[in-house]
Amino acid sequence: MKTQIAPVRTSTQRADAIEAAVYLLTGGYPVALPTETVYGLAAWALNPEAVLRIFQVKERPKFDPLIVHLPNQDWLNNLCVIHDEDLDLVQSLVARFWPGPLTLVLPRNKIVPDLVTAGLPTVAVRMSAEPVFKEVIEGFGQPLAAPSANRFGRISPTTAAHVYEELNERIHLIVDDGPCEYGVESTIVMPTKGKLWILRDGPVTRAQLSEFGEVETQHRKKMPHGPGQLKSHYAPRARLTLLKHDEAPLPAGKGPVGLLAWCSAPQAKGFAHVEILSRTGNYQEAASTLFAKLRILDSMGMNRIIAESVSEEGLGIAIMDRLRKASGNG
Ligand code: AMP
Numbered sequence: 001m002k003t004q005i006a007p008v009r010t011s012t013q014r015a016d017a018i019e020a021a022v023y024l025l026t027g028g029y030p031v032a033l034p035t036e037t038v039y040g041l042a043a044w045a046l047n048p049e050a051v052l053r054i055f056q057v058k059e060r061p062k063f064d065p066l067i068v069h070l071p072n073q074d075w076l077n078n079l080c081v082i083h084d085e086d087l088d089l090v091q092s093l094v095a096r097f098w099p100g101p102l103t104l105v106l107p108r109n110k111i112v113p114d115l116v117t118a119g120l121p122t123v124a125v126r127m128s129a130e131p132v133f134k135e136v137i138e139g140f141g142q143p144l145a146a147p148s149a150n151r152f153g154r155i156s157p158t159t160a161a162h163v164y165e166e167l168n169e170r171i172h173l174i175v176d177d178g179p180c181e182y183g184v185e186s187t188i189v190m191p192t193k194g195k196l197w198i199l200r201d202g203p204v205t206r207a208q209l210s211e212f213g214e215v216e217t218q219h220r221k222k223m224p225h226g227p228g229q230l231k232s233h234y235a236p237r238a239r240l241t242l243l244k245h246d247e248a249p250l251p252a253g254k255g256p257v258g259l260l261a262w263c264s265a266p267q268a269k270g271f272a273h274v275e276i277l278s279r280t281g282n283y284q285e286a287a288s289t290l291f292a293k294l295r296i297l298d299s300m301g302m303n304r305i306i307a308e309s310v311s312e313e314g315l316g317i318a319i320m321d322r323l324r325k326a327s328g329n330g
């Protein structure tokens with residue numbers, strides 16, 4: 001199958017791309033769509049055949065549950081059963097962070113196919129603020145399961161070109177709305193009994209969430225399986241070594257060694273290629289270009305990547321989480 005990349009620069013292109021996306025989704029086919037976090041591979045969440053196609057295209061194991069995007073907040077009550085004791089907390093989080101990069105894990109309703117939740121009693125839901133995504137899902141009028149549009153275990157795509165690299169000839173359509181705003185996957189939280197269990201760090205920070213309740217970290221052993229929680233995920237081809245804070249980068253190892261530096265690279269001698277996350281030390285910029293820079297280092301044939309640590313505050317927590325996962329030690 002030929003994969004088309006549909007731009008949305010003019011109003012005609014935009015209308016055509018949205019119409020084509022809705023047409024394919026209605027037929028049960030997955031479509032790659034931009035979101036504010038990373039590009040998603042979207043399909044009709046309530047149609048098990050459509051959902052199965054996501055797993056096939058991504059070569060994703062069935063034990064890994066998908067995040068479901070909602071066309072509007074009313075769908076929350078169709079897909080989830082929110083306990084009375086959690087209602088206020090859920091409503092406050094939704095009012096503050098939706099649409100946006102926050103995924104909530106909540107008890108599920110029966111209409112959600114088992115395949116979506118990997119048989120779990122909960123479902124992960126969110127609402128994207130990306131304008132083209134919003135128009136597509138509102139036009140479609142049904143929830144969309146949309147994991148990142150990459151093959152299983154690979155780095156999430158943050159541009160349409162990355163999606164093409166990953167899924168060329170596997171899907172019909174990639175809607176191209178330029179690079180993603182945040183560049184790292186959504187924050188995943190399970191709100192329960194006044195506590196906020198963090199299942200994955202992301203653009204909505206722990207500090208922001210702590211205004212709504214006690215923030216707790218769900219440890220991996222107790223968590224359902226899923227690559228968001230596997231030790232090695234979001235991995236480049238090259239072996240990535242994450243330096244300790246203030247450890248000097250040395251181009252050790254066989255073959256070309258690349259450096260992924262934080263904001264400057266005075267000690268970059270001997271590295272075959274250097275990428276800097278943010279020259280001004282800006283976390284937002286660093287997060288939004290992190291995956292693209294890992295892809296560049298991979299495409300330049302680095303055998304090893306040495307990555308500097310960043311401070312674990314605010315968005316730095318999500319950046320360090322992805323770097324640890326890229327090093328196979330998440
Ligand atoms: P993504 O690949 O970005 O769509 O993220 C999917 C990840 O969300 C999975 O790998 C899980 O880590 C997490 N997830 C989805 N559904 C659930 C759920 N019901 N309970 C816990 N985690 C979930």
Ligand code: MG
Pocket residue numbers: 147148156
């Ligand atoms: Mg993913």
